[in-house]
Amino acid sequence: MSDTLLRLMAVLNDRKYADADSSYVASLYAAGTDKILKKLGEEATETVIAGKAGDKQQIIYETADLWFHSMVLLAHNDIDVEAVLHELDRRFGLSGLEEKASRSKK
Numbered sequence: 642m643s644d645t646l647l648r649l650m651a652v653l654n655d656r657k658y659a660d661a662d663s664s665y666v667a668s669l670y671a672a673g674t675d676k677i678l679k680k681l682g683e684e685a686t687e688t689v690i691a692g693k694a695g696d697k698q699q700i701i702y703e704t705a706d707l708w709f710h711s712m713v714l715l716a717h718n719d720i721d722v723e724a725v726l727h728e729l730d731r732r733f734g735l736s737g738l739e740e741k742a743s744r745s746k747k
């Protein structure tokens with residue numbers, strides 16, 4: 642499954658050398674961080690709206706947009722998606738409630 646994310650990440654890195662007129666991703670890089678963050682915010686909002694409506698197909702569609710734009714932000718910052726996958730792996734099996742409790746003791 643994560644193979645899809647790795648393959649997409651490779652394309653996003655390649656697009657750093659592409660023409661903004663022929664690539665949506667290259668056009669986002671060219672427009673800069675604020676444009677990428679704006680798209681990310683829009684996609685997050687659209688995902689929330691889809692979730693509120695309870696429309697499964699729309700939730701899938703909007704989540705794909707959200708993940709895609711999150712990955713553009715990662716690539717723009719030279720962060721590999723594997724770093725996020727490793728972070729999720731590190732958290733695997735660690736209860737969110739336990740993690741929160743350990744934070745409040747610090």
Ligand SMILES: N=c1c2ncn([C@@H]3O[C@H](COP(=O)(O)OP(=O)(O)OP(=O)(O)O)[C@@H](O)[C@H]3O)c2ncn1[C@@H]1O[C@H](COP(=O)(O)O)[C@@H](O)[C@H]1O
Pocket residue numbers: 649652656663664665666667683705706709
């Ligand atoms: N997965 C995606 C992907 N998901 C969503 N999008 C684009 O993200 C945009 C989402 O923005 P909106 O829904 O707000 O649509 P919009 O109104 O057209 O956008 P704006 O004009 O507001 O920017 C659309 O243009 C979608 O086509 C994507 N564009 C590209 N990819 C992947 O990235 C690869 C490289 O894309 P290019 O750089 O365009 O070759 C592609 O081969 C795909 O694998």
